[in-house]
Amino acid sequence: MPVARLSPATLSAVRVTLPGLGVIAVAVALSLAVNRLVPAVSPLTGAVVLGVLVGNLPVLPESARPGLKWATRRFLRAGVVLLGVQLSVAQVLQLGGGMLLVVLVTVLTTFFGTVLLGRLLGLPRGLTLMVSTGFSICGASAVAAVEGIVEREESEVATAVGLVTLFGSVSMLVLPLLADGVELGMWAGASVHEVAQVVAAASPAGAAAVAAAVVVKLSRVVLLAPLAAGLSIAERRRRPAAEGGRPPLIPLFVLGFLAMVVVRSTELFPEAWVPMTKDVTGLLLAGALFGLGSGVRVRSLAKTGPKALVLGLGSTLLVTLVAYTGVRLLG
Template sequence: MSAATLTNVHSRVRELAPGFVVSLIVAAAATFLSEHYGAPVMLFALLLGMALNFLAADGQCKAGIEFTARSVLRIGVALLGMRITLEQIAGLGWKPLALVVTLVVVTILVSVVAAKALGFKHIFGMLTGGATAICGASAALALAAALPNDPQKERATLFTVLGVSALSTLAMILYPMIANWANLSPQEAGVFLGATIHDVAQVVGAGYSMSPETGDTATLVKLMRVAMLVPVIIVAAMITRLQGADPTGKRPPLLPLFAVGFVILACVNSTGWVPPLVQGGVNELSRWCLVVAISALGMKTQLKELAAVGIRPILLMVGETVFLVVLALLLLHWGS
């Protein structure tokens, strides 16, 4: 490596380090609070980041915060592939797979239509619908990384993460009650919880609070929803390419690199050659990347901007969540 290249790398690291370190500190604080108070770590990271939004203004931290919110986010999404294997998905049979695909496709389509009806851009419908239908905050961040730049995209992403984290916490408490009320069997309850609760952690919490069998099934169904990230990202990229939605004139790649990384890691994990220690380490690294990235995204926003969105986005996300629950119960009843 030449001296000039080393100098450039050193200069770039010095430029990015302050913002990245600040994001890392916020993520560590959010993790500590989450572990001690039980609320979603993404919610704490977002709120703490927003409290420090002055750091993202012109200054030493700005470049590093921008880098963390964009590049570290994509690394975290790619590493999510290590959570799933093809064998896990095949082991559940075709009915849960058909149910998950139907729920994801229908919920996102309904969300886009509802968003347009409420006066929002289709991007907001994709973000909220994807977050509700797939895997909560992780899906919102993944879709935001795949969609083209838009003046409203970051605010929409932050609002989606905030809303889906709050709804996911409520779901973890309420949905086991709904499963009991509907007299679902342990496996049916697992399918219901895994197919409707937004975030992985809340699915695990709700499932194992009912029974080990329900928890195992809920986790696998949830991972099937995580696997839907890739086709949804591809479709979102295709739509935005066709519409030329990026005001800068750049067209997003049909299959972003982080989506390719997700698929490769899922395939590698499916071989069974990955030691549990490595698998656990990659999953933990993925979680940290996403928490650090959402901390940076929080620092890039102003609370008054979120307060200005009004009641319509809240109604949209609550409506999507209720729609997903009702549709899941109907499909379970129809398929039984």
């Protein structure tokens, strides 16, 4: 039986991408190690911070850049698609109509309120939209999902992820001081940014609170798909066809995300595979965020610093207050 051989062009492409893939592998391993030492720092956060450091110090070989560029977008899209495996329709419906309404109102109020605040502060549109999505949906994963849809600078991606990390960590520490029991779990799930931060915030109240927090948080993640699709449609209207570079009507990765939610909601996807898929999703997104971070230049990042902090603080206060009000009234 003849052995298939790779063409010279394919072999050349592999050689070009391998150094960058090697750098990503090392960076993700370091991010996981930091997460084990400091659980509050998620691998996604560690990866983007490490990427910024590597990108601004003379340590990244030029031979690694083509592989970084190739992998960043592909890992990002694949990670978002696999994120859908963590969700099922049954999990979301278990919350009941009242809590689902709380989640919907919280997400919409936070998103549009943050957009308005960003405009008032005069911040770039791309940064404002990424922060609005990240704070209202699921932190760095949501930022990563929409960064390819909106017009933005590389430095704005790192700023958005940094704000998610900072203010999500503050919420994680403060919320357990203000509530307890299942109420704390629902409040954390509806307001804290990252999934890991949600679990940490609800943990002091026990297993029941953590379970409630995760389900509420995942119901927010479901809204990533329609929000990303809405942003894509808005961007298409802003960019005339003659300019080129218009995003698709509905990005393929959004359709893939929804397809994975449907598959998980049936008996086609073995439940035993869910933890493994979650790990793969985290690795892909960490690799993608390292690649994005490596393209950031700190000088340009510093220009929006103070105003960006005000945006993050305002968005965090908004999502926290709206979620708390909803949990008290309808949860």
